[in-house]
Amino acid sequence: MDRKNLGDTAPRLPIGVLSRRTGCNIETIRYYEKVGLLPAPARSDGGHRLYGHGHFMRLGFVRRARELGFTLDEIRALLQLAEDRDRPCAEAREVAVVHLEDVRTKIADLQAMEAVLAETVVRCADGQTPECPLLETLFGSFDPSAGK
Amino acid sequence: MDRKNLGDTAPRLPIGVLSRRTGCNIETIRYYEKVGLLPAPARSDGGHRLYGHGHFMRLGFVRRARELGFTLDEIRALLQLAEDRDRPCAEAREVAVVHLEDVRTKIADLQAMEAVLAETVVRCADGQTPECPLLETLFGSFDPSAGK
DNA sequence: ATAGGATCTGTAGTGGCTACAGATACAAGA
């Protein structure tokens, strides 16, 4: 877990290489540096960013965490735990549990939407309905409690 | 479907009443007016907005559509169809079908995340693992293809 | 008349990017 030493002896590479290897947009990399998620890298004499192995590892972490839907603040916390703690697993797990519940809530919300939409689309398609079921639904025509 | 006549004879009510009856934040109502989703209402002599029945109907539509996840532009299009077309159902249905596919994609993405997260959380919890499975996953330790 | 709540306009911010524009650096080929 010795991942905080970014100053290793591997060759340092420009941002375009980091971008292509990690699948992360150049502008996003600069954004992550701006918001403190990535440390500022060394620079060439001309001012170009030069990234070492540690940056590749760290950005890989960030991207995988983003793909799992963690917010940048959650990722920040996870990286901090990885750096500072001998046994970070309990705390890291807590971050993941909270996020997992959020993901499950979002799934449930979307599934509720999907159910209404799917039903409405079917009713729009059957061609037997004199008015448009979707628009009637949205205008609240089928809900007697609408209006107060 | 005669919903474009907002100048009816019912009493006109201030924004706070519209907000409470529709569950839509006052500032959101003003935002919707700014972006053209709601027409500008009549005003009192002192400049306060006064909303009639048509606005209540229209904002109800917008809120229900938002709850179903439609974007503001999709809602704009649906309202236009409702106003302009004798038979808007085919086009409205097309808007809903595109949106339904988007919702299903989001559900699938979230379910993929949920699967990875749930597995990782379980492995973090079992206490048999020497290192933290979540952090190892994010650092890419269990993926031999990581690095290029 | 007064006071408290409602409302106004304008501005800025949220999260996570993304897209320029104008200027400079870098590398390859002639």
Next chain:
DNA sequence: TCTTGTATCTGTAGCCACTACAGATCCTAT
């Protein structure tokens, strides 16, 4: 060495759908 094309820089602004003030004015009940 020079030229040219590509890569990179910084700064600014925008996207989407809101949300939150701040200072000023309006409105209504006492």
